């Protein structure tokens with residue numbers, strides 16, 4: 408199972424230029440709003456046409472600008488799940504699921520529908536209409552409908568965006584279960600990095616129509632190759648950086664010298680660290696220990712984001728430059744302790760950009 412995408416499309420004020428491959432592992436397309444995620448999926452589905460390039464699915468050419476091939480949507484053998492599930496309101500659950508099934512006799516058709524209803528665990532609700540289902544149930548029917556056509560690739564375009572947080576968590580788990588036995592290629596589009604991390608194995612990070620990073624999700628999250636990729640994968644702390652030696656740099660905006668585990672390239676531009684990776688220093692003689700002062704804190708029910716200034720900014724009365732994300736309990740224990748606090752960044756946690 409393999410999908411090869413290498414396309415370009417120019418619109419007024421926007422240019423899409425992407426090239427990637429997907430296999431049986433779920434591939435996430437992560438990017439900010441307007442980065443070209445949906446357009447990429449629409450080009451693969453055949454709803455939009457690229458200006459140039461190629462799309463090949465399991466050796467079948469779906470699109471090739473040089474050879475003049477452009478298969479219509481219905482011949483591409485794809486399942487497509489949109490942001491709003493777009494179920495037919497006047498059709499029951501089983502009619503919706505059966506809608507796209509092609510040339511099959513009645514028996515085979517009913518067997519497919521029954522198998523998909525079972526897969527999404529909606530047995531007994533086959534005769535209901537969409538407005539008699541919850542949002543999560545409708546979403547599952549839409550997934551079953553996309554799978555019923557036995558697609559060679561499944562395109563999921565922000566399929567959870569209409570669900571509340573609680574339902575979203577449940578549906579994400581169900582989707583991962585439902586897709587465990589699916590043998591085709593799955594592309595999952597989202598701007599939510601937590602979701603992409605939970606669901607996908609491989610990752611493509613898009614920004615302004617271009618690919619900023621691609622590879623295994625762990626690798627991309629841990630070592631994003633550019634500032635934009637680091638931001639899109641959730642890194643909140645960045646500073647311009649200056650090379651000092653192969654394992655030492657100056658973080659110019661924080662005013663601190665840091666040691667790294669990996670070799671630093673001479674042309675280093677930025678250094679970053681995830682907000683949850685800062686830690687309280689146990690021993691002041693360790694590497695990368697620095698003093699800081701509290702600027703303000705922003706609390707959620709379970710976590711606290713603490714905004715800190717380093718020594719240099721504290722003296723100059725500059726604004727805070729470091730975010731530190733900690734459990735509520737840690738915050739309660741820490742907040743009344745005398746300042747400055749002594750924190751540490753483990754050299755392995757530094758992101759070199």
Ligand SMILES: Nc1ncnc2c1ncn2[C@@H]1O[C@H](COP(=O)(O)OP(=O)(O)OP(=O)(O)O)[C@@H](O)[C@H]1O
Nearest residue numbers: 418419421438439440441442443444445446447598
């Ligand atoms: N038909 C069109 N004509 C001109 N520009 C378009 C058209 N469709 C989309 N665009 C532009 O192309 C860019 C990419 O749009 P796209 O829908 O792919 O973004 P996205 O990453 O999916 O965003 P979102 O997360 O908000 O859905 C946007 O800047 C959008 O304004």
